[in-house]
Amino acid sequence: MLCCVNPDCQNPRNSDKNNYCHSCRAELIPLLGGRYCPIQVLSDEGGFGRTYLAEDVHKLNECCVVKQFAPKLQGTGPLTKATQLFKQEASRLQELAEHPQIPTLLAYFEQNHYLFLVQQFIDGQNLLKEWETRGNYSEIEIREFLLDLLPVLKFIHVRGVIHRDIKPQNIIRRRSDGRLVLIDFGASKQLTATVQTKMGTVIGSHGYTALEQMQDGKAYPASDLFSLGATCFHLLTGVRPSQLWIKQGYGWVSSWRQYLTSPGKDGISVSIELGEVLDKLLQQDIQKRYQSADEVITDLTTRLPLSSSVPPTIITPTFTATRVNKEPVSSKLNKNLKSQLLLGSSILILGLGGVWYFQTRPHTMSEFSPSISSPIPSPKSVSETSFLPKSLKGHSSDVNSVAFSPDGTTLGSASDDKTIKLWNIASGEAIRTLEGHANWIWTVAFSPDSKTLASGSADKTIKLWNVETGKLIRTLQGHSDGITSVAFSPDGKILASGSASKDMKIKLWNVETGKLIRTLEGHTNGVQSVAFSPDGKTLASGSWDKTIKLWNLETGKLIRTLGGNAESILSVAFAPDGITLASGSSDKTIKLWNLKTGKLIHTLKGHKDKVNSVAFLPSANLNGVTLVSGSSDKTIKLWNPVIGKEIRTLETGSGYIYAVAISPDGQTIAGGGSGENILKIWEMN
Incomplete structure (x- = not known):
């Protein structure tokens, strides 16, 4: 199958043999950027573009995600500005993609007056679909969720990036290892907001988006943390913040506990400690809210004892601004850095019910396999190098x-x-x-x-x-x-x-x-x-x-x-x-x-x-x-x-x-x- 990339097409799926769309009669583009074949629409951005599942024909038809931005702009000036912003955003996404829980940017380009961004396809299920399949999360699972995702937020915030749209649909549990992957950093959403500023458009989702972001269009690290708290509320109670927002705006955040035991639920409750963490995440006043991911991690790891039955949580590596792999390394420096890396990858025992949290430095290798008898080329064996x-x-x-x-x-x-x-x-x-x-x-x-x-x-x-x-x-x-x-x-x-x-x-x-x-x-x-x-x-x-x-x-x-x-x-x-x-x-x-x-x-x-x-x-x-x-x-x-x-x-x-x-x-x-x-x-x- 081949997808029509006209963002207004009502029925974009076509036979591979078609030259023109059977629905809108637009000319079909078999390969975007000369290599990406769109095969299925994943989401629609309301006329400003779509997200497609595609196959990379130069990589053995490997699946990838193609995001399209189709600005309906008059004149060359606005389009040039939009194109510049798109490239800037793509560059930022490429920097973020060095984190293992953020999809890799594969390409970005302009074609047929549309802008396209290609990212790694994450094989897994988003948390909304996971919740629909398995039901509400337990307190322990909410803690695991937070400890897995907060380091990702820390990573992007240190680089001056605010996600702006954290919700269950934008978090995927990767099938291969169960880790959470944060998706949809929204180059198209950034552009859409720029184009529609006069209309008061705000990036985000009602119920999950912080007050300052909705009112002023301004977002901060604390804004993402509000969205994270709203996501926890959804996964914990099964109640969608968007539904509450329609009825009462932000009134629900001060009384969110009432939904823990709402009819049809299983008498869900949370500890005082987790309740206080959620309270602080969901503060309307940004000044009273957590200001950084580190603050939340500190409260979670010092105030909340976990059951010994909880599996180890791996806190994502802390990425520093200057990475050792960018510098030429002499033999002497190798020894010094090796010592530092060993210290940086030491096991930190937090004494939380027997749960160990591992923190490693970036771009280091895993511990070697058990020693083997066969010789390796001199002067040193590989395992000693x-x-x-x-x-x-x-x-x-x-x-x-x-x-x-x-x-x-x-x-x-x-x-x-x-x-x-x-x-x-x-x-x-x-x-x-x-x-x-x-x-x-x-x-x-x-x-x-x-x-x-x-x-x-x-x-x-x-x-x-x-x-x-x-x-x-x-x-x-x-x-x-x-x-x-x-x-x-x-x-x-x-x-x-x-x-x-x-x-x-x-x-x-x-x-x-x-x-x-x-x-x-x-x-x-x-x-x-x-x-x-x-x-x-x-x-x-x-x-x-x-x-x-x-x-x-x-x-x-x-x-x-x-x-x-x-x-x-x-x-x-x-x-x-x-x-x-x-x-x-x-x-x-x-x-x-x-x-x-x-x-x-x-x-x-x-x-x-x-x-x-x-x-x-x-x-x-x-x-x-x-x-x-x-x-x-x-x-x-x-x-x-x-x-x-x-x-x-x-x-x-x-x-x-x-x-x-x-x-x-x-x-x-x-x-x-x-x-x-x-x-x-x-x-x-």
Whole structure:
């Protein structure tokens, strides 16, 4: 199905075959921003736009949320102002999305005189639907709710952002871990209010919105806390504040307790302590209300003893204004910061009925898995190494591919912003930007002599670049769909390329002449990844058809097909021994294969989302080599491939990880993906 994005359309759902809407006759837009296919209306903003469920066709039809703002403005001036405000708000949302309980901003753009904002889709149920299904919350559940959400409010308030519309519909309980996610920060609502100021429009929802916000249109951190209190009241009593507001305005807030035992309820009551917290949250007078999330947390954790049956509540990390991952880190500084991080992540025992609250610093890694017997490359074992990420700033959109030059001096990164950047690994500074592709760039690879860089793009072309000068050498054409992967043979004479689902082919090119050598056919869906064996005799390809194929490069014949994955293969990589192959899949697993026998060695499980990229640390043989994987679960994991065990997890802070690469000396890991810090490196000092 395809949705019409005319905000006035009464029946927007259409067949995929339609060119024009069957209802309003508007021309249909199959792909917003060239990649997001709207398939369902999630909500209507009253003629000022809609929110759609969409599929990202460049990310294997991954679900996302597209918010549309369709201002009905006269003249270019107001529209220009609205566009500027939209971009400012999108930038703010991108900053907020580094918090794990706020959806990641994926894109924003203007198309057909509409403004669009694309965010991560949260798989879960909003609290209104949850309440409708399960009924009223208990006092303990209200406390858990507050302790899970208040740190999120603290995070946004410290950054000068007021949500303005906190209510059960805008809080989702994430299915994967049960955590609460705050949604709908309302770029469209901010714009709507700006456009309609003369009409007295106020952002918010009647009954949940504080008095000062309703009367003056001004909102403060305390305004969000009133909305939080009204949300607690709704979940606790089952009475909607909006219904009470229609009848008596704010009169209900001073007598909210009467609804605890209203007819049809189960004789609900609350402790004096929780009642006092709710009283202070629901004060009409902003001066008498809680002024910060920290004040509420303090009262909840010092005045309210909890039952020992309550599961541990994880208080969200406190994010500081200056983050360690933004600064270059020396070995000496590594030691100092490691000590600070250990102190910052210590367990604080509050003595509240046996409940422990954990507080951690941002962008640190989880504790490592139990020790293993297999050796890890010297000088230090991975489990003894301190990893501190450093962000490389420059790309304006997702980084889809990263690659180290074989001489160890340069990092290349490819982005949806249609550029390739070359970075000095030692300094972390950008050397140059390569431009020339007409669409998103999905893949990059260095030649073995480090002199040439190959790039593949959604524009269906491959480009070869002179690394030293940044000049384009030549463009290779022949695929009928976007280029998803490129790889050089070990001798640098052949370039392999894989293409997306309308092509499904692998092509081998003569690097010196740019001529096509041969085309390998056999996959029944897009080819997502290609890799040469260390001896250059075999090519491995991973496909969306859920298979891996091994090809004889001398003859171009298929050697064998490896199956067993439940979903698409997204990445393949040869181990240095040339006998073992790793594959990452949409089914959240990594598989290790013996290429001599075609048998499965291990299935590695631990990622909670798609495994987009796998790479081996260099070594003479598999024994002692570490495997690295990057995932849409926002982590990079290090594995011992010998026994198939996880060694450690790098928490990336925010955003999916689409690509990982390891420097030739095995001392640096690069990760590219989405979110604010879309390109990071970890130095294993």
